[in-house]
Amino acid sequence: MKANLGYRIVKNWVKLMLLAVCLLPLAGWAQMKAMSAQEVQAFQQALKQLATVKTLSADFVQYKHLSFMKKPVESSGKLFIVQPDRLSWSYTAPFNYKMVFKDNKIFINDEGKKRSMDLGNSKQFEKISKLVTNSMQGGRYDEKEFAVAYFKDGGNDVVRLTPKLSEAKKYIQEIVLRFSSTNRQVQEVKLVEPSKDYTRFVLKNTQINKQIHDSVFDY
Numbered sequence: 001m002k003a004n005l006g007y008r009i010v011k012n013w014v015k016l017m018l019l020a021v022c023l024l025p026l027a028g029w030a031q032m033k034a035m036s037a038q039e040v041q042a043f044q045q046a047l048k049q050l051a052t053v054k055t056l057s058a059d060f061v062q063y064k065h066l067s068f069m070k071k072p073v074e075s076s077g078k079l080f081i082v083q084p085d086r087l088s089w090s091y092t093a094p095f096n097y098k099m100v101f102k103d104n105k106i107f108i109n110d111e112g113k114k115r116s117m118d119l120g121n122s123k124q125f126e127k128i129s130k131l132v133t134n135s136m137q138g139g140r141y142d143e144k145e146f147a148v149a150y151f152k153d154g155g156n157d158v159v160r161l162t163p164k165l166s167e168a169k170k171y172i173q174e175i176v177l178r179f180s181s182t183n184r185q186v187q188e189v190k191l192v193e194p195s196k197d198y199t200r201f202v203l204k205n206t207q208i209n210k211q212i213h214d215s216v217f218d219y
Contacts, residue, residue, distance in 0.1 A: 032153045032158060033151060035151060039152065040150045043157050046184050050184060053083070053209065054209055055211070055212050056081040056208055057081075057206070057207045058078070058204065059077075059079075059203070059204050060078070060201050061202050062076065062199060063200050063201075063202075065197055065198050065199070065200070066197050075093060075094060076091070076092060077090045077091040079203070080212055080216045080217070085101070085103075087101040087102075088100050088216050096109075096111055097109070100219045102217050104118065105118055107219040108219070114219060141159075145164055146175075147162040147164055148160075149162070155181045156179060156181055156187070157178075158178050159177045159179070161175040161176075161177070169194070172191065173192040173196075174191075175189065175190070176188075177189055183208075185206055187203055188200060189203075
């Protein structure tokens with residue numbers, strides 16, 4: 001039963017991320033202040049250092065907030081990125097579900113059931129791979145698809161992405177990225193649905209430019 005619930009949650013998340021491509025409400029929303037033009041320029045300049053990121057690994061905790069549930073549904077796992085085109089997103093608790101992007105394909109292992117598809121035939125999954133990877137490198141967002149706004153929230157920098165395309169708006173209200181003020185890495189990602197349900201991911205134990213074994217991308 002838990003595995004089935006977890007599977008449905010992941011499936012719902014993937015469905016949402018298809019057209020765009022996440023813990024508790026972001027603290028300090030009331031204190032968020034729009035960046036000035038000078039602050040935006042300084043922030044973007046600081047992000048350029050992330051272009052040197054060749055590999056990234058991190059633990060993540062995901063909290064799925066649903067209006068009909070008193071507590072968020074929690075799951076956790078590992079994220080690995082090797083530039084330019086390999087990404088592994090693996091849930092390890094309370095269920096096992098792994099997505100691997102490599103060689104222009106996506107490979108899925110759902111509790112031992114494996115399947116794959118060609119990324120070239122799925123622009124939606126291609127968007128997932130590109131947005132996740134770009135976010136980990138500080139963000140290079142297609143402003144034809146997203147309205148991009150920059151904010152200060154305490155000691156952190158926040159980027160809010162609002163979809164412009166009508167099809168995407170059916171599934172996503174906004175994506176909120178919170179960056180560390182010390183190393184400019186993404187700390188949290190929040191995806192808000194039109195229903196106001198949302199998913200929030202917190203990244204921790206992030207390691208940059210450490211060797212990642214090829215076996216990580218097996219599935």
